[in-house]
Amino acid sequence: MPLLKREMDMKQEEDTAAIREQPGQKTSFPGDVVFSLDTISTRTLFLGPGVRKEADNLIATRCGVLRYRPPATFFLDTSDDSYLPATGDDIVGVVVRRRGQEVLEQYYMVDFGKNTSRQTGVLPILAFKGATKRYRPNLKKGDLVYCRVRKTTVDGPVRLTCTSNNTKEQFWGPLRRTGALYRAKLSFVRRCLTEGSAEHSMIMEVGAKFPFESAVGLNGRIWLYTGFEKSQNLLYLLFRDAEEANGDVMLIKKITGRFLQETATLGDDFPVEDNTQYWVTRVA
C-alpha cells in the first residue's frame, strides 16, 4: 500500500514538473493551444472556465492566463468583469417584477447582472425563511434582496432562494431600501469575502468599532446600511477608496484609520427614515 502511494506521489510530482515546464504565465488567446495533455499521466481532468479539450490539447476560449491546481484542474484566469452564476453563490439582486398566477406558484424575477436587467433569476415567492401563504415578504419592483443561487441549468432560468437547510441563521432576505448599493469589481468582492485579505480585515476592523450592516454579493454588488445619512455616505466612500486601493495593504489600513477617525468625530447625524414593511400579513 505505501509503495503504491509513493508511486502515485511520484507520478504526480512528475506531472507537476511537466506542467511547470510548459509556459505557465503566458497569456493566451482564443484558439491557442494552452496545454498539451500527452505530457501528463492523469486522464481525469477538471476544466474550469475558458478552456476546452480537443483531441489531446487544451484550447483557450478566452483571453487570460492559464492556472493549474494539482492534480488536474485547469482554468483560465481572466480580467473581465462579468458575473456568471454558480450554485451556492450569495448575491444581491434587484426585484424586476412578479410573475405567475396562483399565489403559491408566483415568483419574483430578480436581476443580478453586472449591468442592469440583463441577467435574471427566479425567486419563488415563498422561498423565504418562515414565509407562509398568509405571512410573507411583499417585494416591489426595485427592492433589493440578498439571496443564494440554488441551481443553474443550461436551458432553464437561474433558481434563487432565501432559505437553507444547512444553517439556522437567517442571512438572506429583503434588504432595506434606504441602504446604499455599491457596485464593485468582481475581484474586489471576492477579496472582501476571502479571510486574511486586506479588505476582509478592513471590514472586520470597522465592524468591531462601528456598527453597520452589509451584504456582499458575489455578483459585484455591496449593500451598506448604517441607518444614518452621514455615516452611510462615509461608509460608501470607504468601500470606494478601498476598491481604488486595489489590494494595497498599507493604503487600506490608512483608509480604515481615517474612516474610524471621521466617524468618531462626526457631529449630529440624521437618521434615514425607513417605514417600509417587507413582511406583511394578508387576510385571505
Added chain:
Amino acid sequence: MDLVSSFTGLRLDGRRENEIRDIRCQFGVAKEADGSVLFEQGNTKILATVYGPFDSGDNDDDDGDLAVLEDPTAIECEFKLSAFSQQDRRTRQGEDPRSEEYAEYMETCYRVIMFPHKNASSIVRLSCQVLQADGGHLAAALTAGTLALIDAGIPVKDLIVGCSATVVEGKPLMDVSSQEDLQRLPQITVGVIPRNQEIIVMDTKNRFHKDLLAPLLDAAVKGCTQTFQVIEKIVRDHVRKAAGAMSS
C-alpha cells in the same frame, strides 16, 4: 488617375498591392457595454459593442412549447453606417438592405465560432457602428466584432478576421480603400478563421469573370493572415497588461 501608378507601382494611398492598412484598436471604450472596441483600419473607423449574454426570453412563457428542435440563436448582430461617416451626409429612410445583409453575414460568422448549444436561451447582441467609412466596411466589421466579443469575455473557439480584395488590370489588390471601392471594380470580401484558413463567408460585389476568383480569393485570404498577425499582437499586449493588473 490610375489606381496603381505605372511608374512607382504604388496605390493612391501609397501602399503596395499586397499591403493592408494600419490597424489600431482601443478596448473598453463604451463603459455601458459588456465589451467594446474602437477599431481603425486606415481611415475606416468602427465602434463595435457587445451586450450580454442575457436571457433571450424564449423560456419566459410556460406554454409547454418545445423549443428544443430550434437552433439556438446565440447572437444578434447589427451593422450601422452612420449618416456622418461618408463624404456626403446622407440619412437613409427605412432599412438599408446592404446593412441587413452585412449583419446576416456577421451572424453566420460568429455562430460558427461561438458555442450556441452550450448556452441555449441566452443571447449576445453585437452592434457595429461605422464612424468613418473608407472602404472595406464588412471586412473591418467582422474583425472588430470578434475583438469586441473577446473583450466581453464571451467564449469563442477561434477568431474571425475579414479582408477585402479587388483587382486592377489583372493585379489583385488587398484591403480595398474607398477610392478603389468607388471604381466598380470586381471586389470580394471574406471572413476567415486564419489559423486553418477556413473561409466562413464570402461576399462579392460587381460582376467579374470566374477566372479572377482564384487570385482574388488568394489575395483576400493572405490579407486576412496579415490582419490576424497584427491584431494578435495587439490583443496579446492588451491581455498582458490586464494580466499584470490581475496578479497584483
